Amino acid sequence: MTIMRTPARRLLAIRSALAAALFALAAPVVSASAAPEAPAPAANPQIEQAVAALRAITTLQADFAQTDRNGQRLSGVLTLQRPGKIRFQYQPGVPLLIVSDGSALTMIDYEVRQVQRWPIRNSPLGALLDPNKDVARYATLNPTGHPEVISLDVRDPRHPEYGSITMILLKKPSAPGGWELNSWVALDSQNRRTTIRLSNQRYGVALPANIFRWNDPRGIGRK
Structure with missing residues (x-):
């Protein structure tokens, strides 16, 4: 079988978009000397439902479609294991891989033999991966006009340079917590947008021990 390679110019744009998305999703870790945070206000019940649903996920595999601000579209398979691990396996012809081992998000570019890593603990992506992250502290509920759709915007107002992530969850009784993660939009400080849409979600799947290597x-x- 012949694998069609992604054109070089398009791949360059893809790399740029992915790097932007990773910066939005993987902000620097706050130092231990940072000032203590004020107590979080009481969360909206829908925010609590969304956070509980995300934390109820143990393992997840899904097909994903990724679109950047220029309309460049890629697809692949997402694998998630909480706490802390995620893998974006891109379609054949795209020599890129994104993996989190629980502490850092890594982008591996096999074509140019480059590896880039970003801390993940204090990032908006921690809403998916870190069971100890107080997502409700930074979450805002966006009105959807539909009782079976939750739109949750997560950003740290003290650090706008970290960007933001907006997650969409749909009511689904068979999903953990009764809500299914449908999509998210990462927006960096330069307003560069990357959208991830999920389909064919499978929960509680058994995963190979080396899938996040x-x-x-x-x-x-090998890492």
């Missing part, structure tokens, strides 16, 4: 293209070995 990756081969280092720099010849250093």
Whole structure:
């Protein structure tokens, strides 16, 4: 079978969009000397439902479609295991891989043999991965006009440079917590937008022990 390679110009745009999305999703870790946070206000019941549904996920696999602000579209398979691990396996012809091992988000570019890593603990993506993250503290409920749709905007107002993530959940009794993560939009501080839409979600799937490992293209070995 012949694998069609993504054109170089398009791949360059994809790399740029992915880097922007990763910066939006993986902000620097706050130092231990940072000032203590004020107590969080009481969360809206829908925010609490959404957070509970996200935390109820143990493992998840889904097909994803990713679109950047220029309309560039990629697809692949997302694998998630809480706490802390996620993998974006892109379609054949795209030599990129994104993996979180629980502490950092890594983008591996096998074509140019480059590896980039960003901390993840204090990022908006922690809403999906970190069971100890107080998502409700930074969450805002967006009106949807539909009782079976929750739109949740997560951003740290003290650090606008971190960007934001807006998650859409749909009511689904068979999903953990009764709500299913349908999509999210990452927006960085430069207003560069990346949208991820999920389909064919499968929960509680058994995952291979090495699925969140990756081969280092720099010849250093397997991580």
